[in-house]
Amino acid sequence: MPFTHIDSIDALKPICRKLRIEIIKMIGASGSGHPGGSLSEVELLTALYFAVLRHDPKNHAWADRDRFILSKGHGCPALYAVMAETGYIAHDVLGTLRKLGSPLQGHPDKRFFPALEANTGSLGQGISLGIGCALAAKLDKKDFHTFVMIGDGEIQEGQNWEAAMFASYHKVDNLTVIVDYNKLQLDGFLKDILDIKPLKEKFEAFGWNTVEIDGHDLAQVVPALKNARANTSGKPTCIIANTIKGKGVSFMENSPEWHGVAPKPDQVAAAVAELEAQEVK
Amino acid sequence: MSTTPAKPKFQLKMGMATREAYGQALAELGRSNPNVVALDADLMKSTFAAKFAKEFPDRFWSTGIAEANMVSIACGLAMCGKIPFASSFAVFIMDKGYDQLRVGAAYPKVNAKFVGSHSGISIGEDGPSQMSVEDLALACGLAGFVVLAPSDEFCTRALVHRMAEHIGPCYMRTGRPKTAILYGPEDTFEIGKAKVHGDGRDLAIIACGNEVAYALQAQAELEEEGIHARVLDMHTIKPIDEAAIAAAAKECGAIVTAEEHLLDGGLGSQVARAVTRSTPVPMEFVGIQNTYAESATPDQLMEKYGLTTPYIVKAAKAVLKRK
Numbered sequence A: 001m002p003f004t005h006i007d008s009i010d011a012l013k014p015i016c017r018k019l020r021i022e023i024i025k026m027i028g029a030s031g032s033g034h035p036g037g038s039l040s041e042v043e044l045l046t047a048l049y050f051a052v053l054r055h056d057p058k059n060h061a062w063a064d065r066d067r068f069i070l071s072k073g074h075g076c077p078a079l080y081a082v083m084a085e086t087g088y089i090a091h092d093v094l095g096t097l098r099k100l101g102s103p104l105q106g107h108p109d110k111r112f113f114p115a116l117e118a119n120t121g122s123l124g125q126g127i128s129l130g131i132g133c134a135l136a137a138k139l140d141k142k143d144f145h146t147f148v149m150i151g152d153g154e155i156q157e158g159q160n161w162e163a164a165m166f167a168s169y170h171k172v173d174n175l176t177v178i179v180d181y182n183k184l185q186l187d188g189f190l191k192d193i194l195d196i197k198p199l200k201e202k203f204e205a206f207g208w209n210t211v212e213i214d215g216h217d218l219a220q221v222v223p224a225l226k227n228a229r230a231n232t233s234g235k236p237t238c239i240i241a242n243t244i245k246g247k248g249v250s251f252m253e254n255s256p257e258w259h260g261v262a263p264k265p266d267q268v269a270a271a272v273a274e275l276e277a278q279e280v281k
Numbered sequence B: 001m002s003t004t005p006a007k008p009k010f011q012l013k014m015g016m017a018t019r020e021a022y023g024q025a026l027a028e029l030g031r032s033n034p035n036v037v038a039l040d041a042d043l044m045k046s047t048f049a050a051k052f053a054k055e056f057p058d059r060f061w062s063t064g065i066a067e068a069n070m071v072s073i074a075c076g077l078a079m080c081g082k083i084p085f086a087s088s089f090a091v092f093i094m095d096k097g098y099d100q101l102r103v104g105a106a107y108p109k110v111n112a113k114f115v116g117s118h119s120g121i122s123i124g125e126d127g128p129s130q131m132s133v134e135d136l137a138l139a140c141g142l143a144g145f146v147v148l149a150p151s152d153e154f155c156t157r158a159l160v161h162r163m164a165e166h167i168g169p170c171y172m173r174t175g176r177p178k179t180a181i182l183y184g185p186e187d188t189f190e191i192g193k194a195k196v197h198g199d200g201r202d203l204a205i206i207a208c209g210n211e212v213a214y215a216l217q218a219q220a221e222l223e224e225e226g227i228h229a230r231v232l233d234m235h236t237i238k239p240i241d242e243a244a245i246a247a248a249a250k251e252c253g254a255i256v257t258a259e260e261h262l263l264d265g266g267l268g269s270q271v272a273r274a275v276t277r278s279t280p281v282p283m284e285f286v287g288i289q290n291t292y293a294e295s296a297t298p299d300q301l302m303e304k305y306g307l308t309t310p311y312i313v314k315a316a317k318a319v320l321k322r323k
């Protein structure tokens, strides 16, 4: 049975909060991982898995499922959390993140967790992989859509632009790229390292449909993803989602320190308390 | 392991280049298997993927000059059930696509096939930037990959079909120049099974690709001097035919390897490990020695860089002295 979507934005909001708490707890328990870039993805992944993707958590190999590739593989705690919430794995598996034998490897690895679409972790390859899936769909006359999420720092990798050129030239319109535009990469702010601005114009110049949204506003995220999924314009779509790295945990927000460091037990407690106290409106 | 009788007076008839045989076999696959698709990165006329592209335009994509993108797109196609064959020059697909081959194909064990033409130095005049002398080493460094270096058109054609049947990532190197015909349509080839020529017991010459023809000539020359060599066409570098190597080491007691590749990490290294694991015997290695070649005719280069028959004969005599 395909997953039954939740269409109410208000119903999705508490899910986002729950996922944030789980992300903090799982990275805290593992003692390593990437909280910042996981927290910035939460609304995007929640919208995808609960309201947009055609998928079946009980039948991950369903040939007609939509494909989702997390090109920024280090953000996988958020993906694991949303996959637990939609029923791919039991919630208690989240506690095994990065532990020996766990399906939840440090970066996505479908050898251990076959419901994942792709092994990622070396940044820059996801759009190309997604093109391959989208071309296969067209060859097989299947109507599944392929979504790829990339980081803004990741965009510095040249392969993205090889892929961007290819996708528009070959009219791969069953492909959508979501940029988690959180303005931060590993060593600091993009503006201080190698800025990618103006991003929308770059993708437009490469022949893509582009739309810029607030990546934490589900009322913008859900329709943008649904429109992209329905796209038949002959052009691939790029959704530039403005996000905040570390979103939801005040001491992590916009802080380069929290790219790849796990919170200590007291920090986990403080973050969880803060998230629990947040009003979901 | 299959054995064909050694030909004492060896005469080589030239056939087509292994890259051309690849193009033929790919087109055959296209006709028999609708799931086979192909990609190339602006070298399809040279790799001979063009034949498939012409016959099956809907199942072929040129990525332009973007090898990393091509490798990852092939992986994506394989993730969705296609059997992609992606080709370029060996040096470009392997060296520019290596991280993509590693993370996109090897690590998740994706069923994608990669073919590098213009391997070795026998491409001639274009020079070192176009010559791959490290592709076998790099491909062997991809866990789970099958690595193939066929010797003639029949071997190539058969192994292209075996690659399509094999489930998992594969790499095949092909060559630019026309190659000697060593086999016929009746010969069969299996991944990981060497073709053994002759049953000489003085030494074994283990070669791959273009070097097999030189090795067979060396075998004939040695025979005239009363030295009985057997030749193993080791068309599969990985998984290497350990049984055939163990038998050769045990029965001959001396081994020479010959490859159109750097001596670091290619056929010789693979054979040496298999030999030392079974019956350690003296070995000599014919190959490119820690350098890059230059522009010249293919024959001049094979001669200058020590890859022709006399060098194999010399290595054979050297190894016999150490027996």
Ligand SMILES: Cc1ncc(C[n+]2csc(CCOP(=O)(O)OP(=O)(O)O)c2C)c(N)n1
Residues within 6 Å of the ligand: A034, A036, A037, A038, A040, A072, A074, A075, A121, A122, A123, A124, A150, A151, A152, A153, A154, A155, A180, A182, A184, A185, A186, A245, A259
């Ligand atoms: C090819 C490659 N180079 C370097 C890294 C190390 N690395 C991991 S995450 C990261 C920064 C990513 O920044 P961004 O894409 O903006 O992701 P986010 O901000 O969402 O965490 C880097 C450099 C990598 N994983 N892959």
Ligand SMILES: [Mg+2]
Residues within 6 Å of the ligand: A151, A152, A153, A180, A181, A182, A183, A184, A185
């Ligand atoms: Mg970022």
